[in-house]
Amino acid sequence: MPWPPEILYQILTYQFRDLMSNDYPGNAEKFNENFRTFIKSNLTVNKAFSHICMVLAYRYCNLTTARRFHHLLRTLKERPELRNTVQIVDFQELTSIGLGRTGEMNRMIKNLTNETLLEFLHLTKFTLREFLACEHIQDDLDENIIYFLLRTGTVLSVLDFCGCSGAKFTDSCIIALDRLYRFDKEQQNNSPLEENYQITCLGLNDCTDLPSFVLGRMLRMLPDLQKLDLAHTSIDDDTLINKVPHLKSLTHLSLAMCLKLSPRAVLEFFSYHPAVTDENNFATLEWLNLYTTLHSSSWTEVHTSFLLKKLCQYGHNKTLQYLNLSGMPLHESNDTSVTRSTFYFQCHDALTFIKWNFPKLKSLSIAGNNIPLSKLSQFLTPIPEDVLSEKWWLYEDQGMQQLKFLNLSNNSYVNKWTIQDSTLYTSSPSLVALEVSFDAWQMIEKSNSRHEITALRFKNPNSFLKDTADAEVIRWRCYIDSSYGRRYWIYKVDPYLNRDDLEATGNVTKYDSDGNKIIQIVTQPDFLKFVQSKIMLGCGFIPLSSVRRKKCYRDLKPPISQFFTRNGRVTLGSRSTPIVAPMLPPGGWRVMAHHNENENISLSDAIAEENEDGYSQDEVSDDGTLSDNYAASVSSTTFSRTNSRGRIRSGLYWDRSMHDLHSRFTESDAFTTLPELSAPPSIGEEVEENDEEYLNDPSLQRNRSQLSLRRFSSARPLSLHQRPSTVDSSASMVMPVIKPQNYYYSHPHEFIYDPRDPETTLKYQLHLQVVDEYEVFGCIERGMYRYYRYYSLRA
Template sequence: MVPTSTNIPDIAPPEPCRPQASIKPAPVPYHATMEGSDLSQSRSSSDKSSGRSSFSSVRENDSDLAQTFTTPFIITIFILVVAPPEMATTTTTTRQFLPPKTQPQSKLHGCWFPAVAADGFQGWKQIDVRGRQASRSFGDLQALRIVWSAPATSNKPAKLPGRPTPGQAPIERLPLELLGPIIDMLVLDVPPNGITARNVDLMSLLLSSKTLHTATLHALYRKITIPHSRIFRKFLDHVSQNQELGTIVRRLDFSHFNPTTLFLSAAQRSTTRNLTPETLLQCLELTPYLREFLAQEHIDDEIDENVLRKLFLDLPRLTAVDFTGCSSNNFKAAMSAIPKFEWPVTLAISRLSLHKCINLPSAVFETLMPKLGDLTHLDVAGTRFTDEALMSIPHTARITHLNLAKCALLSPEVVVEFLATHPAVNGSLVCLSVASDARSHQLLDVEDVTRLLPILPSTLRSLSLKGSKMDESHINLLRPLTKHLEELALGRGLRVTDIDRLFVPDEDDDDVQMQIDWVPHTLKYIDLSDYSATELDFSTLFSNSMSIMKKFSAPLEVVEVAENLYSRLSKSPALQRLGWTVTEFGSRAWMVRRHSPEDGPRDSGLRSWKLGASFWGMRKIPMANAEVGGMYGSYMFKRKL
C-alpha cells in the first residue's frame, strides 16, 4: 500500500562491523488537474499504478483557490539509506556517514552511503549477489535482503517503572465511542486507485490489544466502499465466514464502483460472477443493520426485484437509499414491480435519491412517497415525478433538502402550493432546487417566481431558480433572501445592472433609511450560467460602476458562467486585474475570486448542510455524510443540469 504518512521513523546507523541495508518510503504528494477522469476501456500499466483515487473522482486542491478540482497522485520514492548486507560481496568497503542538514551533530538521524567517489566503487550494478550482478531495480534490491527497518536486537528492553499492565494503557481505557472516532480518522474509505489495497496500516492495530482490535474492526467494517467487483467478492467471503462482521456494517457504498477496473467487457464481468443480483442479495442478508445503501448507474443491472424487496421491506434500519443514474431496462423492470409489494404503513427511509432515473414510471413515485413519513432529503431531478407524488408526501415529513430540477411533469401551481402550504416543508427547507433547462422546458414563469420568493423560509441556504423566467421586479424580493442564502442560481431575463443591486443599496433611491439599515449579503456562490455571451455584458460586469467583481462584494467567492465562456474569460486581462480567475471542470465553468493572505484563511466551503461536500453549486443532493467522489462527484459538479 502506498504510505499515507510522510513521517519516516528514525533509524540508528548500523555498526560498521555488521553492514546492513535499509529502504524507507518517502511519499511525495503530487497534484495534477483532472482531464477527463472517466476510465477508458484500456488502461496502461502506468495508469493503473498512478495513484488515481477512482474514476470520475472529485477532490479539492490544497491551494487557496476555491472550485479547483483535481485528482491526487501519490508517488513513492524509495531512498537507500544504508549499505548492502554482508552477504553481498562488494569491490569496496569504504562507506560514508551523511549527517542530517537540520541536525549536523546527530549520529542518530543520518544515513550511511557507500562512498561513491572512493577508489574501486563503480556503482550498485557492480555488486555481486550469488554470482550475478544485480541492483538494477527495486526487485533487485529486495534480493539483497534490504529491510524496512534496522534489525531488532536480541536484548529485550528493560521494563520501565510505572508502565501500565496489558490492557490498561491510557488509550485502551478510552470508551469505545471516543476510541472509534479516533481510529475513523485513519481509515481510508477510497483506495488510492481501483486495485490498490487500502488500510493496510490499520492491520497492525488489530494485533495490538483486544480493545484496539474491537475498535479497529468497527472502523474497518462500518463503512464499506466497493471500488470494483473483486473487493465486493472479498468482502462477501469475509462476512459469509464471519457473520458477526456483517452486523457491524452500516454503509454499503458503490459510488466509486468502476466496472472497467478489472475487466474490459461485460462478458468477462458476467463470467466472474462477483457482483450479481444473487450475490448482492446475499450481501444484504448478511448486513441486517445496514443504514445507508449508495448505488449508481454502473450497478443498476444487479438491482433486481428481490434486491429492492430486501432493501425496502426487510431492512428496518435502512435510512438512506441512493439510485443515482440507474436507468437500465433491468432496473426499470424491477422498480416497476414495487407497486405490487405488500407495503407497511410507513418506511424508515429518510433520505431518498432517484436522481436522473429518467425512465421510471410515475407509479413508482406515487407508491413510495406516501410511505416516507420521516423524509428529510429527496432528490428526484430529471425524473417523471408528478404532482400527485409531490402532494402525497406525508405531513409528518420534515424535508430539509429538495431537488425537483428538470421534473417536466410537475406544474408550477402545485409546486408553489406545496412550498407554501405543505407541513413537510414548513420552516425546515435548507436546500431547494426548482431548476429547469430553458432550452427544453420551463417550470416557473415570471408570475410563478413572484409568488414563490415571498414564501421561502429564512432557513434556506441554497436556492436554484435556473431556467426560470425573471425580471427586475424580483430583485426586491430576492434581497431579503440574500441575507441568509449562501448559494443562488438565477433564472433568465435579468440584466447585469439588475443583478448588481443584490450586493449594494440603490444609490438613487429616495429611501435613505434603506441605505442606513442595509444588511450585507451572505452569498458565497451565484449561478449566471443561463446567460450567453450576448446576455452577460462583460464590459458592464467588469466596469468600475458594478460591484459584483469588486473586493467589497465579499463574501462572494464563485460566479458560475456558461461553459462556452471559459475560453473567452481565460484570456480576459480585466478579470485578472480585478483579482479573479477562471476554472472549469467537465461541462461547467466558474469565475473564482483569488484569495489574499491578508484576508485571513480561506473559507473551506464545508457546511453541515452539504454533508461532506466542500464545493459550491451542487447539482445533486448527497444522501450520506461522506467525502464526495466517484460518480456522485461527477453528477454533483461535472455535469450540466
C-alpha cells in the same frame, strides 16, 4: 500509561478523514491508495490500533470494483463479528467491469450479482444505514433486493438509486411494490401494508424510466422523509399534488429537470400541499432545487415571483440556504423601494426581493437570466447599516447577507469583455465563488500563468479619491478540474478553506532524507459544497457533527463509545432497534386532571388525590409531569381513570408547550435553575444519552481510563455552549451568562478562543462555520462528479 481507546479513536478518526478526503493522486485509484496508506500505518501497531482500524475501515464500504465487493462479502462470511461495523455501502464510484468481458461473463463470475448483493444485505441488515447505488448495478437490483430495501424492520435510513433506469429496474420496482401494497376492494384503491418510518432520505435522481405511478406508490410508503431528490424523473402533476404524503420533516427537495411538471402544479404544491404549508411541521425547507431549461419550460416572471412569495408566506425563506432557480426568468425593475408587508418585504425587483427576504441564503443559482453588472453589484452589496438603524422597526429581524456562491452562467452581460470588472468581486464580503460561462472563464484562465484575477476592495468605494495603500487585495482564481463536466467556477483565494496551491501540491511527489514518501493532504476547495446540484443524502466518511447523523438515522441511543457497550463490555459496533412508529411532535407527556365544573380543585390537588389511588411518588414529578419510565410504559396515548371519591378523572396527554420552556430562558434568568425536562420521543422509545450522563455513569467509570476527561486547566478556551462572562455589580463577582446549546455553531463570529491569539480564534471560527454548513450541504470528500452535474450522469 497507555492512552484510552476513545482518545486514540478520535485521533485516528481525524487521520482517516484527512486521507479519505485527499485528492491526491488525481486518478480513480486515489481512494484505494489512501486507504492502503491508512491501514499500513496503523493496523499493526497494537491491539487498540487494530480495533480502531477495523471500526473505521468497515464502517464506510466504498466499492469501486466488483472484485472489491467480492472480497468484502467473503470477509463478512468468515468473520461474523465485523458485520456489526458495516453502516454504509457506497456503489456510486463503481466502474463497469470491462477488459473484454461481456455481461454474461460477469454474471458467471458472480462477484457482484443480485444473489451476492442480497446475501450481503442479509448479513448487514442489523446495522446497515445507507445504501448508495449507481447506474452500473441497476440490472442487479431485482425485485427481492428492492423489496428488502423498502420493507420495514431494518435500520436502513438513506436509500439512493441515483442513475438507475432501464426496463429491468422498472419491472423490479413494480413487482416489489406489489408485494408491499394491498388492494382495498371497497374503496377501490391501493394502500401500503406498512409504512416505513425508518427511511428519511430517498434519492431517485436521473431515474428517468420509472413511471409516475411507481414514484407515487414509493413515496406513499415513506411518510417521514427529510430529503427527497426527484431530479430528472417522470413525476407528473397528479403525483406531485395528490400522491406525495404529508412530509412533516422535509428539509431538502429537488424537482430539477422534471419535464412533466407544469408551473401550475409546482405553484399549487407550494401553495396548498401540507408538506410545505403546514405550520405544525417539524421543519421548513433548507435546500431547494427547481432548475429547469429556459427555452423549453413555460415558466414566466409572474410564476417565479409568486413562488418566492409563497416560500416567504410559509417561513421557508428564513431557513433556506440553497436555492436553485436556474432557467426561471426573474423580473427586473429600476424601482428599488422596499416596504414591509405581513409575510415579507415587498420589492418590485426579483433580485432585491431575494436579497431582503432570504437572509440565510448561501448558494443561489440564477443561470440563464440576463442581468446587468450594475444590478448584480447592487444585489451583492450588503444592506447599509444606516438603512437598518434608521428604520429599525421595519428591519429588526433582517440579518446580514451570507451569500457565498452565485451561478451566473448563460448571462450575456457577464462575458469575456466584462468578466474583469472589479465590482463583481468586491461588492460582497461573504462571496467566495462564482460560476460563469466558458468564454468568460477562459478569458481569466488565459490571462496569466496563475489563472487568476486581482481586485482591490476600498474602504470607501463610493469616494472619488481612493487610497490604494489601504485597499484590501482580493485574488480570484479559476478552478481547473476535468472531472466535473462542463461547469466553470472562479473562487476567492484564502489560506485555509480555498487555497491556491492545489495544482502545485497535487502534481509533485516529495520524499524525505531516508527515501520515504511524504504524504501530502490535498483537499478540494470548500466552495464545491455550495455548487452541487444533487442532494448529498448521506453523512459521509466521518460525520463532522452528530446533528446530521441524528436527523438522517434518527438514533434512539447512539453509542457514546466505539469500544464499550452501555453495560461496560467491549464491542465491535452496535445494533439499533428499527423505528416502526411515527415520531411525536416536540413536547412531553403530562397528566391532566378533569373534574366537575362546580368543584374548584387545582391540578396539584387532583394529582395528589390521584396518587392515593394508583400513582406513586416516582411516577409524578413536582411540576405535574410523568416520569420517563412511567410514560414509556404506557401503551396508549390517552387514558382515563376515576379515584375512590368518584369525581376526579385524569388523562395522559402530549403537551407541546413543554418544549418551549427552555427557549423562554432569557439571560436575565441565567442564575435560576429550571427543572430538567426529558420525555421519550414516542411511547416505548428510549431517550438518547448525552455525554454528561455517560461520563457520570458509575458502572462505566470503572472500565474507563484513569485520565479525567473533565479536568481542565485554568487557561482553557471558552466552551462552545457559553460566551464570555459578565460582571454582576450587585454581587461583585463574575457570573457566567449561559448560551443555548450549540450557539456558536450558528454564530461562529462571536466565539473568541483568546483575545491575544486572533489567528487561532479565526481557525476556530472557520471550523464552527464549516460544521454548521455540513448539516445542510454535507462535505466534500472525493468530489464525485455526480454531485455537480446539472442532471445527466452520462452526458
